[in-house]
Amino acid sequence: MKIQTTRVYTEVDKAIKSGYTAISAQGSSRSSKTYNILIWLILYCLNHPKTRLSIVRATLPAIRGSVFQDFKDILTNRMKIWNEKNFKDQKFIYYFSNGSWVEFFSTDSEQKIRGRKRDVLYVNEANELSHIEFQQLKMRTSRFTIVDYNPSFSDDHWLCNFNKDKRTYHFISTYKDNPFLEQTIIDEIESLRETNQSLWQIYGLGLQAVVEGLIFKHINVIEKIPPQVRHRWVGVDLGFTNDPTAIVEVGVLDKNLYIDEKCYKTEMLSSDIIRELKEKCPRKKVISESADPRLIKEIYRGGVNIFPVKKFKGSIMAGITKMLEYNIYITKNSYNVQKEFKNYTYKQDKEEKWLNEPIDAYNHAIDATRYVVMTELLGGEKRAINKQRIARAVY
Numbered sequence: 001m002k003i004q005t006t007r008v009y010t011e012v013d014k015a016i017k018s019g020y021t022a023i024s025a026q027g028s029s030r031s032s033k034t035y036n037i038l039i040w041l042i043l044y045c046l047n048h049p050k051t052r053l054s055i056v057r058a059t060l061p062a063i064r065g066s067v068f069q070d071f072k073d074i075l076t077n078r079m080k081i082w083n084e085k086n087f088k089d090q091k092f093i094y095y096f097s098n099g100s101w102v103e104f105f106s107t108d109s110e111q112k113i114r115g116r117k118r119d120v121l122y123v124n125e126a127n128e129l130s131h132i133e134f135q136q137l138k139m140r141t142s143r144f145t146i147v148d149y150n151p152s153f154s155d156d157h158w159l160c161n162f163n164k165d166k167r168t169y170h171f172i173s174t175y176k177d178n179p180f181l182e183q184t185i186i187d188e189i190e191s192l193r194e195t196n197q198s199l200w201q202i203y204g205l206g207l208q209a210v211v212e213g214l215i216f217k218h219i220n221v222i223e224k225i226p227p228q229v230r231h232r233w234v235g236v237d238l239g240f241t242n243d244p245t246a247i248v249e250v251g252v253l254d255k256n257l258y259i260d261e262k263c264y265k266t267e268m269l270s271s272d273i274i275r276e277l278k279e280k281c282p283r284k285k286v287i288s289e290s291a292d293p294r295l296i297k298e299i300y301r302g303g304v305n306i307f308p309v310k311k312f313k314g315s316i317m318a319g320i321t322k323m324l325e326y327n328i329y330i331t332k333n334s335y336n337v338q339k340e341f342k343n344y345t346y347k348q349d350k351e352e353k354w355l356n357e358p359i360d361a362y363n364h365a366i367d368a369t370r371y372v373v374m375t376e377l378l379g380g381e382k383r384a385i386n387k388q389r390i391a392r393a394v395y
Contacts, residue, residue: 003078007177008036015169016144022168024159025148028206029189030181031173033148034124035070041122041146042074045100053102054118056137058128060106062335063092065264067124068104107133108332114140121145131158151208152342160208172206184242188361195347195359203343213345213354215320220329221338225251225258233376234281235368236288236306238295240267246364247276248337249284250372257326259369261334270295274302287371309371310379319370320358322378337365 008025015023027033045051055071057063071094075082086095092104105112107129117140123129126147138145149159163170175181175189192200201209225232229251237246247263262280265272277286277299288296290308299306312318330337343362347355 003039003074004180005039006032006036006173006179008032008173009040011169011171011173012037012040012146015171018169020167020169021144022138022162022165023144023146024163024168024170025146025173026151026163026170026206026208027148027173027177028175029150029203030175030178030185031206032178032180033173034067035074037122037146037148038067038071038074039078041102041120042071042079044120045096045102046098048100050099051101051120052118053100053120053122054137054141055102055104055122055124056107056129057124058107059332059335060108061261061333062125062128063104063106065335068092071102071104107137113137116140117142119143123147125149127151127153127157127159134158134162150202151206152202152211153208154210155208174204174206182242188242192359192361194350195361196345197348197352199343199345199359199361211343211345213348214342215344215346215358216324216328216341218328219338219341220327221332222258222329224331225249225260225329226253229253229256229258231376232284233372234262234277234284234286235370235372236273236277236286237364237368237371238273238289238292239364242266244336244364245273246336246368247273247281248334248365248368248372249281250369252326252377255326256329257323257369257373258329258331259334259337259365260331261337261365264336264365270298270302274299274304277304277306278302287375289367289371307375309375311374315374316358316370317356318378319374322373323370334365340364340366 008031012023025033025037041053045053055067057067072082093101095101107113113133113136120143121137121141127149162168175186189204192204196213198209198212201207232249232251235248235250239245244264244266245268249260249262251258263276286304286306287309288306290311296306296308330341340362344366345359347357347359349355
C-alpha cells in the first residue's frame, strides 16, 4: 500500500523506531501534521493487531469537523478500506478487522478522560488541553503518546516542559514541508509575514509566540444561546475551494452579542447552502455577503429569506467597531468561530506599527457576524436617526 506522505510521517516513524515514548509535533498552518500522523497511526494499527488507539481533542464538534474527517478520508479515498459497518457512531469507535480499534472523544467528557486504558494516545491541537487533562490521559497510555499543535501560547504553557523532557521527541514542521499545498494557500500563509509578525511566527514559521494585536481581546464561551435572546438572525460568508462557507446564528440581548456556528465547510454548492440554512436556521432572516449576486439569487429561489449586506467605504471597521461595543458570547460547539476570534488581529506596517485595519485572514465567521451587525444593529441605528430627522423636519 503506497501512500504519499510528508516529512511529518518520517519524523514520527523515526521517533518511534528510536524508542521515544512521546512525540511533540509542533508546526505551522498546513504543515500536514494531522493528516500524516493519522496515516502513520492507521498503518501502525493495521500492522499491530488489537491495538487500542485514542484520538482526543478539546471538544466533540472539533473532532467531528477536523481530525475525524481526515481519518475517514484516508481510509476511504487513500487506502480504500473504509467499512461503514465497522464504525459505531454512538460510541464513536472504528474497528479494524485485525482487532485494533480507534476511539474518538473530547476532554469535556470527564468519564472518558479518567476511563479505560489505551495502548496509543494521539492528542490533536494539544495546546487546547489543560495540563491536568493531558496528565490523566497520558498516565493511562501504555505504549506511546503523540501530540500536535500550532504553538500559540506563552512560556508557562505545559507543552514547554513537555518538550524539554528527554523522553519526548520534539520537532517543528512548516507549510514548506508539505509539497501538496496549492499556491493560493501558500500565498495566504505568506501574507502574514507582511501583516502580523506574531501570526507569521506561529502559522508561518511554526515557532512559539503569543498572538499580538488582537481586535477582540475578550470573548466568553457558553453552552448555548440563552432562550430569552429573541432577536436572532443568520449571517453567511460565502466561500468555496480554499475559503469555507461560514454560517452563524447571531443573537442580541441588551449589550450582549451571541454567536453560534451552524456551518463551516469548503466546496459547498448552492444546494448544500440551501439545505444547511433550511435544516439549521429555519424561518430566520439571513444576511449574506454581496459579492456573488447570482448565488444569492439561487439561494433565495431555493426558499431562503436571504438579503445581501450593503457595504460602504469603511464598512469593515464600522462593523467591527460596533461589535466591540458588545460583550461577545460564543457557544462551546463553535470551535471555528472561537479560533477566528483568537487570531483576528490588526495589521502591522513594515516598521511593525499597528494600523487601524484588520488582516484579511481568520475572518470568515467574523465577517458573517459583521454582516448581521452592519444590517441589523448599525443599519438599525441609522434608520432610527433618519426617522428622528424626518419627524423633526415635519414638526
